[in-house]
Amino acid sequence: MTDLSNSADPTATAELAETPPGRLSWSRLSEHPSLLIGGGIVVLMILIAIFAPLLAPHDPYAQDITNRAVPPVWFEAGSWEHVLGTDQLGRDYLSRLIYGARVSLLIGFAAVSIASVIGTTLGLLGGYFGGRVDMVVTFLTTIRLSLPIILVALAVVAVFGGSITIVVIVLGVLKWDRFAVVVRATSSQVARMEYVQSAKAAGASNLYIITREVLPNLTPQLIVIATIEIASAILMEAALSFLGLGVQPPTPSWGLMISEAKSYMFFSFWLISIPGIALATLVFAINLAGDGLRDLVSPDGRG
């Protein structure tokens, strides 16, 4: 069991894996303020990302190197022309921050979509069929878990060059383990349930049972894992970009913005704190929402 439950947050995986399948009870939403707050922030950020061209006051790529590192409006030297100031190349910081939300969210959602397809497929196969298939799935998951994920991601990006596509593919291919673990545990429970057994007896095909009976019952868990993984993928993109091996300039990515601002941090702290706070807020909100969702799907809430 241990070899399967040790992702970044093993307890979260274990809790989910032990949660019996069921459907989301949306009526209890109001009892979960963390879900409302977290979800609210996330939705807001998504809206900002979608409507970035309408919201950004300037072109995020337009540089003016005679007007660099103008501080935000709340500093004496700041102005309303650049509310959050300009960066080290004189680009409008607010506009870059707004477009940066696009990059972070796009990478988070896209990478996790790939990961969820891989992980869910493997988990379903292992959980539903059991036996040898399950052994293979468990084995693959163990191998994936034993690989140092950051190093492998860095190496692959270093070889193929940094771009949004490469980062999405690398993270997607590396981050499926939690999906596989939870889906495998839950689907093996579902597979043993009476209605599945009777559907089998009635001659329904495996594909039919998996897509019509098993998968719908996994939806709540999948949503919860997805939130955890999106948060983690966004952080990993930031870490890769921070090391200079993620999204490449001049794309406005929050990780890259932090990376570029880091040598200014002792003198112009706002340059690093603005994207830093934005990133932390997004990840915090996603995790908060994820926590709330987990409470929602576990039958008796927390503790």
Add this chain to the structure above:
Amino acid sequence: MPIYLAKRFGLAVLVAFCVSILAFGLLRLQGNAAGALAGEGASAEDLAIIVETYGLDRPLIVQYASWLGDVLRGDFGTSYFFKSPVSDLIFDKIGNTVILAIMSLTIALAISIPLGVLAAVFSGSWIDRLCSLVSLLGQALPSFFLALCLVMLFAIKWRMLPASGAESWRHFILPAVTLGYYITPPFMRLVRAGMIDALSNDYVRTARAKGLPAHRVILKHALRNALVPVVGLVTVQLGLLIGGSVVIESIFALDGLGYLAYQAIGYRDFPVLQAVVLLLSVVYVVLTLLSDIVNAWLDPRLRVS
């Protein structure tokens, strides 16, 4: 029990074997291995010599077998960049990484156990909420951002600790706190869950009924039981820590394995990179094996399954 152990051991070996294939594949990712080995300004004759010396014209499987043979004898090849044996480099750096991992873990446990116990004892109260908030924040704050903030305060403003390097134990404090803080949430959740479980157990209720003071019940009986799963997590996290310190080691210019790997990536130094990847994976496999053995020994139910 012996059958379980043998099976478990066999699985570990098989995993290690598969990982070695992946690590070997890393070198081939970049395609032109001979060019990388020959380096600057290599002529066609140079390349031919390299191909012959390293046997790069042999089928991949033969190359893999000979590489694996060398690895099993402790020979990881020669660094493209430093031109010295990879095993020497790793031997040089691994100490710093292990110190960092152990210190981070100690810090994480020192924070998570008291907080986890508090959260469980006062489950549902504001303390519980505060603890889960702290844990959520820990996961949200990018570790590199936290690291930079700590340097700013402790190294520059208060001048209490060095900003980078690995010369003394004091140099490890800031990186260890950063990493430790980052891995605290999973431990805290586990301690909390374990404590809630333990506190509802019969023997704890009995002890309480007997009129033993609450702190004794909590510390002596419940905590001991709650900590059993933590041991398993410790071994696993130790493996992850050794691999996950790339970012932190490079920020603090801490001359360890992660930093070596980061440099190796920059220099396309694939022999070093594949050795580090393989080593970290094997460490992880060994640690999970150990934790499974310990678990099996602690929990007789597992022995039969």
Add this chain to the structure above:
Amino acid sequence: MTFRTTLAGASLGLLAALPGAAQQSENAVRFAYGQTLESPDPYFTTLRLGVILGRNVWDTLVVRNLETGEFEPLLATEWEWVDDTTLDLTLREGVTFHDGSTFEADDVVYTLSYAADPANRIVSQQVANWIESVEKTGEHSVRITTTGPTPAALEFVSSQLAIMPSDHYTGPGGTTDADLPIGTGPFRYAEYSAGGEIVLERFEDYTATDAKSAASLDRVSIRTIPDQQTQIAELLSGGLDLTMGLPKDQADQLAQMPGVEVQSGETMRIVFMQINTSDDTPNPALQDVRVRRALNHAIDKAAISENLVGEGSNTIDTVCFIDQFGCTDEGATSYPFDPDKARALLEEAGYGDGLTVELYAYRERHISEAVINYLSDVGVNVKLNFMQPAAMRDAMRAREVELAQNAWGSYSIYDLSASTPVYFGGQPDDNALDSELIETLDDAGKSMDTEERKTLYRQALQRIADEALAVPMFTLPVYYAGAEGLSYETYPDEILRFWEFSWSE
């Protein structure tokens, strides 16, 4: 002032920072460098740190006085050109290596023969490939025979050709049995860890000369700190006494801090973009001269030089340093900043809808980013590949690079043969492989007639400019940030002479 410093540092109380006085009493200097050194042997690295170590741990036969431009005696006391291809040198007596052994003619013969043999693969072939043979003509005299007339020979002898003890190497590629290499210089290696810390100690038995004094410091420790903010943090917290190569903005900000002193100096280092126009180019669009001219017109190098690079930076129109012998911008086409013209040229070349190119760079990332923004403004979409210098060098030599942002310091050699021919004279880094250029530069490198050399070099530089085979940008000043009380000189050759360093009271 175009960069606004808000000095959050002040509000955080950072201004109270004072460097540690401990190093002063220990008579030691702690230095940090941003890139990892691949080898302690100066023949096997192109990194500036390797050149610095080469000068501090080793001696050359002669040395150039940067003030007078004259060569002065070091390990050789006298030298004479017997004819165009024969150089006789008399060696100094009484010099010892760090292990106590005596320096003699055999060491010179051994070192130069090793370096000159291409099979031994020293990293920069051009510093020694002009040597045909070296022979011992006495216990303390040698004769160097060159492959042909080599006007720049003494430049190489005085800069890169450090003398190692005989039998130091065990094979090609710098392999050696010695734990640490030794030389005759004012410092010796005390510790060296690959990618880690390097410690130099004063060599007590150093033979001081007018050109190179004995060291005053007891110890110099050198660490690799890749992140600039970590270097700054170490400086501000007193963990470091000196760092070099910070960008202008950081240097400007540090200059305002008490306890830290910033010096800037002009250097010979030129920044330019090399364009792969060879037959192997991964991007055939670059073979179109209109595209290359468009690249030149698109970038406002004067603005970058003034705002991002700072004082001491001058724009250049040719790929060489103006004070080098033979370097001139006379008659070379210059491409003023004109984005409209750049767009028109691209349109004309059939890339009106946009063009994608890959840019490789290994330092001054902020400059790369500014360049990328200028190029994207005229419709050239740039993909950046930022990598470590050794990896970029390999990619360049494999001609896999489309555009390369180079910062070339000519090994501090005041002769054009150390700059332009490296990139256009058919050497491994040449990505143009233009036969006419190769021939012209080759002829110039072999001519002993000063005027003829100048003419040939001018022709080559004009051809490069007319054909827009590169985007010459500007010279790069270097900033040094050091602890208060550390006294040292900086030189345009960017070589730290640790033997001249001292702590003042």
